[in-house]
Amino acid sequence: MATYQAPLREIGFVLNEVLGVGRLARLPGWEEATPETLSGIFEEAARFIEEQLAPLNKTCDEQGCRWENGEVRVPEGLAEAYRNYWQAGWVGLSNPVEFGGQGLPYLASKVIGEMVCSANVAFELYVGLTQDCFEALLACANDEIKRTYLPKLATGEWTGTMCLTEPQAGSDLAAVKTKATPNADGTFSLEGAKIFITSGEHSMADNIVHFVLARLPDSPPGVKGLSTFVVPKFLVNRDGTLGARNRVHCTSIEHKMGMHGSCTCSLAFEGARGWMVGAPNTGIQNMFVMMNLARIMVGYQGLGLCELATQNAIRYALERKQGKAFDGGETIVHHPDVRRMLLYMKAITEGARVMAHETALHVDLAHRHPDAAVREQAQDWVELCTPLVKAFCTDSAFELGSLAVQVYGGHGYIREHGIEQIVRDAKILALYEGTNGIQAMDLVRRKLMLHGGRLPQRFFARVRGESTGDAPLGFIAKPLRQALDELEATTHWLQESYKTCPNDAGFGAADFLRAFALTYLGYNWLRMAKAAANHPDAGLRETKLATAQFFATRLLPQVATLCANLRHSSADYMKLDARNF
């Protein structure tokens, strides 16, 4: 069985010695969120996660969710673990105190999120969507809706969903048909069918709060005619007690490749009562509050699985004896090809961790920093990096899961080791919350263009500032500067070519996203190498410098190739007759 040990030393190194999260405690209201306090919280969370969530991972996979007699049954032990989790206060960690949360930084909840995702990624979906639903209502709902739902969502006593997808409306939300008809009392009646709704039905919580995208009868066509509604499973009485069952029902659940502990439901809205959230026809903006956070959350699911794959592969390679290596070593960690795989896994996982935590840190700076200029810069960082975190971490999870199977050899393919589960669980991450193709288009079409191209310019300036000067870290600073030059030139090319030939930009978008993410990871490895160069912990110093070297020589050069490839015209491929594929 795959095992999980929370990488607390590594997380502490990233937060304190690379990102300097001590600065959070200088922001108003977070004076107590010092590195010492946060590290105590992470240790306590890690204990809970290792003891209660990690052992459930295999049960979740093997038993899965079942649809029996019109009810969703979750795997044994899941409901109890969820109750223990929210009652211990972990769901509400970063939610505002006024709604029953603990008011800690968003970053703190994401660090714990990373650990939960490694231990039991299916479990995290129940928590993560609840937090995102909370944030969307906090940002967009009126006071009455906030009073009714936020306190129970803040703690996790009720769970949340996001209901967008319909059979004909996946990536293209303009095709959403669910209808919301106004009632005389100010509520709405929703009619329609939603599919693939995560946590859409279960009995782990007393109520489920659906955040639904639907269309008013007189609305304009397309995304401009969508509105958002809150639709509870049980109606809520004025005094906060639960009333009648609402007319939203689960009609079936999906049988999936992985993520078996998470229920994926088809929901029928048959005159369900809903309350509008935000103004009419502003649904897509409101839903994006939830989707942007959910994209970061899915990136963390990817990071969690990268860590799980990497640490299990290393553990196995240290134990498995097979053949004699050139250096005489007997365990497979001595074979150069196995070392190559392990270093690749470490380089990606540890570099991606800095990317994810730095993005979460900027969510906090964008909300709380007293200086408006810092808030604006932080928000730019979050906007630019959200598609990178989502797509790069999740593509990497699938790739590293596959590499972990490779390190295990044939044993990795056998279910009892739990390694092939990582590959199956990871695949969905590249598909939901906007497929990774959609993330690449978001980067190229929106993020490069916003505010006259200010977002990437700020990124380039920051990375260039860090990578000036050579000795003694020229081994990574120099290839990073070269990668940055390529990336910047390609960014200008895309900003221009998009205006005249959007197909070229669309064809190259996935390669561009990877080139961007690898450059970002190069920046992270440079900073990790700097922090490790004179570190008193000799083991950490050695492993960080060797992995930085690996990244500089094996991964950073890929940026130039990716950039050169994507600048080729796509005309020949786009004119190929679709019938001749």
Ligand SMILES: Cc1cc2nc3c(=O)[nH]c(=O)nc-3n(C[C@H](O)[C@H](O)[C@H](O)COP(=O)(O)OP(=O)(O)OC[C@H]3O[C@@H](n4cnc5c(N)ncnc54)[C@H](O)[C@@H]3O)c2cc1C
């Ligand atoms: C397990 C699971 C859980 C889910 N949970 C939820 C949930 O909680 N709530 C919810 O609302 N939905 C949920 N979904 C739905 C999920 O978000 C969609 O499956 C996803 O958005 C893709 O839509 P689709 O499957 O219709 O694929 P399609 O949109 O048909 O896409 C097919 C392919 O075409 C590509 N493509 C489509 N349009 C474009 C474009 N404009 N540019 C470039 N490429 C494009 C895609 O990248 C993809 O490769 C879930 C799905 C699954 C499987």
